[in-house]
Amino acid sequence: MKSTNPEPEKSSSPSSSSKAETLDSVKEKEESTTTAQNGGSLLKDSSDAEVTKITLMRAFVESKDPASKDVDDSTLRRFLRARDLDVEKASYMFLKYLKWKLSFVPNGVSPSEIPEELAHRKLFSQGFDKQGRPIVLAFAAKHYQGSDGGDGFKRFVAFTIDKLCSRMPAGQEKFCAIADIKGWGYANSDIRGYLNALTILQDYNPERMGKLFILHAPYVFMKVWQIIYPFIDNNTKKKIVFVDNKKITRTLLEEIDESQLPEIYGGKLPLVPIENC
Known part of the structure; x- marks a missing residue:
């Protein structure tokens, strides 16, 4: 997905070296995570692959921002689907959203x-x-x-x-x-x-x-x-x-x-x- 922000802003992604390390970490976790069994899904209409990705994404974003703990699985799934189930891309997209929400509309808009x-x-x-x-x-x-x-x-x-x-x-x-x-x-x-x-x-x-x-x-x-x-x-x-x-x-x-x-x-x-x- 292309960024649509007409004004340049600082990237929330890590440096290239730390990003590579993060990607390797995510891949290792993904390989070691077993696919969820039928009936054990976090969301009933999610595929087993999505459930696995949601679990990985939640662990990652909660380690980066404790506020992520208050977000439900369906929200994480939307970000995952927007990034074709790429855990790392979806995670940084989501963390950028949390930062925007806190700074721009922390209590919504009246x-x-x-x-x-x-x-x-x-x-x-x-x-x-x-x-x-x-x-x-x-x-x-x-x-x-x-x-x-x-x-x-x-x-x-x-x-x-x-x-x-x-x-x-x-x-x-x-x-x-x-x-x-x-x-x-x-x-x-x-x-x-x-x-x-x-x-x-x-x-x-x-x-x-x-x-x-x-x-x-x-x-x-x-x-x-x-x-x-x-x-x-x-x-x-x-x-x-x-x-x-x-x-x-x-x-x-x-x-x-x-x-x-x-x-x-x-x-x-x-x-x-x-x-x-």
């Missing part, structure tokens, strides 16, 4: 911290798709670069993901997103903001987005999309669907029941602001 972002009324969440994933709807033409240099928008993104996670049924880890680009223009263009949002989603909340439908994308938006696209993880790219304007309702109904679809797309549900969901 609505009172992001009044400017909420005032734009650009994000809503209501209903669930056919896989039980909460649905979030974004109106891109209502987004403008904030007056605070982008800090508020980053907090808004973190706030949104936390809200969606709180709506997930037991056993569900992903959400379904609809991005409506109708009316979007250069006044709404915020490439730095988009990349920051991508960083928060991919680097700090991996394997959270299950699907993204992009509607009413104008030609001018595609120019900006070409800049953003190379930073999107390959697995994430597979989840993105640009929907034909003439097939919006039909396409959405393939994934979302009419009773759960927003009214503006032919469904039954009224829009609910993200802060009220």
Whole structure:
């Protein structure tokens, strides 16, 4: 996965020599760890290989940061899956996330911290798709670069993901997103903001987005999309669907029941602001 942070930062990885030693250590542990028996999995829907990797990863990250002990197995598994079950890569990705969380949103984000972002009324969440994933709807033409240099928008993104996670049924880890680009223009263009949002989603909340439908994308938006696209993880790219304007309702109904679809797309549900969901 490519880093999407538009601003350079110091790497959290060790030096090349210590990294090699760490990798050897992980490999030795991996070779000496027996595959978990059926029925003994840490997570019922995890493969034996994943259970083994989770065990190794937990031992490693807890040795580096005691705060890791408070994190559940499903969270570690998401980071592992984002790094193709590479224990070392997933571990350093996770440790970087913990550092970010402690420094940026140690107690989460409250609505009172992001009044400017909420005032734009650009994000809503209501209903669930056919896989039980909460649905979030974004109106891109209502987004403008904030007056605070982008800090508020980053907090808004973190706030949104936390809200969606709180709506997930037991056993569900992903959400379904609809991005409506109708009316979007250069006044709404915020490439730095988009990349920051991508960083928060991919680097700090991996394997959270299950699907993204992009509607009413104008030609001018595609120019900006070409800049953003190379930073999107390959697995994430597979989840993105640009929907034909003439097939919006039909396409959405393939994934979302009419009773759960927003009214503006032919469904039954009224829009609910993200802060009220």
